[in-house]
Amino acid sequence: MDTIFKNNEKEEPNKKELIDGLQIVENIISKEREKELVQEILKHEWDTRLSRRTQHYGYIYNYKSRNLNVDSNENKAEPLPDWAISLCQDLIDIGYINEIPQQMIINEYKGQQGISAHVDSKVFGETIFSVSLNAPCNMIFKKKSTTTSRSKTSTATTTSKQEPPQVVSFQVKPRTLLIMRGESRNDWTHEIPKLKITSDTRYSCTFRYLKLQQ
Ligand SMILES: O=C(O)CCC(=O)C(=O)O
Ligand SMILES: [Fe+2]
Numbered sequence: 001m002d003t004i005f006k007n008n009e010k011e012e013p014n015k016k017e018l019i020d021g022l023q024i025v026e027n028i029i030s031k032e033r034e035k036e037l038v039q040e041i042l043k044h045e046w047d048t049r050l051s052r053r054t055q056h057y058g059y060i061y062n063y064k065s066r067n068l069n070v071d072s073n074e075n076k077a078e079p080l081p082d083w084a085i086s087l088c089q090d091l092i093d094i095g096y097i098n099e100i101p102q103q104m105i106i107n108e109y110k111g112q113q114g115i116s117a118h119v120d121s122k123v124f125g126e127t128i129f130s131v132s133l134n135a136p137c138n139m140i141f142k143k144k145s146t147t148t149s150r151s152k153t154s155t156a157t158t159t160s161k162q163e164p165p166q167v168v169s170f171q172v173k174p175r176t177l178l179i180m181r182g183e184s185r186n187d188w189t190h191e192i193p194k195l196k197i198t199s200d201t202r203y204s205c206t207f208r209y210l211k212l213q214q
Helices: 031-042 082-093 182-186
Strands: 014-016 022-026 054-057 103-111 115-118 124-133 137-143 147-152 157-162 167-172 177-180 188-192 199-210
Touching: 031 082, 031 124, 031 199, 082 199, 124 182, 182 188
Parallel strands: none
Antiparallel strands: 014 022, 022 177, 054 103, 103 199, 115 188, 124 177, 124 199, 137 167, 137 188, 147 157
16 A cells, blocks of 8 residues: 555645644545555445444444443454554654544445534544545534523523524545544534435544543
């Protein structure tokens, strides 16, 4: 496999930060390496418990209960495959992350599948990053609304005002590295809306750290 450094197509990484703590780096890998990663992903069996197919490595995360008991043998999954470790090692070498993560989930989005608005579970550490493969998607970040309450002691009335959510929407191209930390990880939800038209299959590899070990 060629490394991130030997990008045959000579496309320069294109970096943007649309929200505090959110790093988006396009062209993080070459098209050739992307193809190899998809082939590796497709060699493995899928978990079909959700409407979209997933693969869990390191630990099995329950998207429904949003919980993970790291001590339970039931939640242990096979270790991260070599191709994922080598991808993470390249990201360490070029300074995007500090350590190999303990967990990876691969999501497959076929046709019109998406993921509803959520903040990633706090059982995981501060840094969450993903690499997108094969097809683009739209991603929407919404700032969790804050309620401001004003009390009038003289009249004993309380008015509560819901701030409108801030919304940031953008396209995630294949071969993009997306890193969420800080505000973008904790104070904003993210979602992938269902497309109205059928598109190519998208794969995302999302990497997470266990809180205690980060
Ligand atoms: O597919 C993606 O890029 C996002 C996946 C995600 O948000 C999650 O698994 O929590
Ligand atoms: Fe997420």
